[in-house]
Amino acid sequence: MPAPRKYPDELRQHAAVRFTATGRPIAHVAKDLGIHPEALRNWVRQDEADRGERDDRLTTAEHDELKQLRREVTELRRANEILKAASALFAQELDYPRTRPTK
CATH class of the missing domain: 1.10.10.10 (Winged helix-like DNA-binding domain superfamily/Winged helix DNA-binding domain)
Structure with missing residues (x-):
């Protein structure tokens, strides 16, 4: 604030x-x-x-727009990092060898 x-x-x-x-x-x-x-x-x-x-x-309107865009970029970067971490986790799970249960 x-x-x-x-x-x-x-x-x-x-x-x-x-x-x-x-x-x-x-x-x-x-x-x-x-x-x-x-x-x-x-x-x-x-x-x-x-x-x-x-x-x-900058005019006041341009300054306000710049602040809003910076907030949006920060939020998108945070979301991007979360998605990268999630995709790495899923990729790790896919790399494990699948074994068939023995009968």
Whole structure:
């Protein structure tokens, strides 16, 4: 389970919009809102990526899709290992010589 976020999503969105609308330096807007300037800088960068203004970061939707795909890959690898172990076990059973019961 991921750690809880320190700031709510509404504050993140409001802060990014406020910075964009006012044009003031990030440090001033962050101080007005009582948040760390680097946190605001990251939120603004992410907001710009989500709006398509930046191509050096993944959008939120792409990030969520990447997380889901990584989880799926992990699950499939785990299933693959189980199937490999099961097939090896069955192959071992097939290798035993079959003897006919004596009469």
